Amino acid sequence: MKSLLLATALASTASFAFAADRYTLDSSHSQILFSYSHLGFSTTWGMFSGFEGEIMFDEANPANSSVSVSMPTKSMFTGWEQRDGHFMSDDFFGATDEDLITFTSTGIEVTGEGTAKITGDLTMNDVTKSVVLDATLNQAGTNPLNQKGWAGFNATTTVLRSDFGLGAFAPAVSDEVQVQISVEAEKAS
Numbered sequence: 001m002k003s004l005l006l007a008t009a010l011a012s013t014a015s016f017a018f019a020a021d022r023y024t025l026d027s028s029h030s031q032i033l034f035s036y037s038h039l040g041f042s043t044t045w046g047m048f049s050g051f052e053g054e055i056m057f058d059e060a061n062p063a064n065s066s067v068s069v070s071m072p073t074k075s076m077f078t079g080w081e082q083r084d085g086h087f088m089s090d091d092f093f094g095a096t097d098e099d100l101i102t103f104t105s106t107g108i109e110v111t112g113e114g115t116a117k118i119t120g121d122l123t124m125n126d127v128t129k130s131v132v133l134d135a136t137l138n139q140a141g142t143n144p145l146n147q148k149g150w151a152g153f154n155a156t157t158t159v160l161r162s163d164f165g166l167g168a169f170a171p172a173v174s175d176e177v178q179v180q181i182s183v184e185a186e187k188a189s
Helices: 001-017 083-089
Strands: 023-027 031-038 042-048 052-057 066-072 100-112 115-124 127-142 149-160 176-187
Touching: 023 149, 052 149, 052 176
Parallel strands: none
Antiparallel strands: 023 052, 023 176, 031 042, 031 176, 052 066, 066 100, 100 115, 115 127, 127 149, 149 176
């Protein structure tokens, strides 16, 4: 009887593992943007590049999906070289070439047709905190340019810099940072 239960458990685990399809992020058509208030006078924008990641997407049951993404901390770009350098200084990240920002999902709650809340662990500046992304499936299907399976998603969240030990100069530089994400991913062959 124990072996039958074990076999059943393994079979159900195996079917779950294979229900989701693996997609690789297309970093040339994906963006991670952030914005914050400067003294209440303006909104400053920045972005990250050089990120990579993987989405395990179960289109039939999106709650069984997952996502993991990483990007070099030093890939941050705000459009002003001096500000970028300041963000990499000890006032903020104190970043080295090896430092990464990562996000790994821990759960997905489907909230509507093509929408979900993705909870996950965001690690930045050697601190890990749980964050929730409000996500939308833009489209899943065949990419007409290469005839491969493709999926696109948008997501937003708000993080507090101080949660990650990056709260310098608040409130002049707002503690709240708005994050906007738009990604495309190619289905693995």
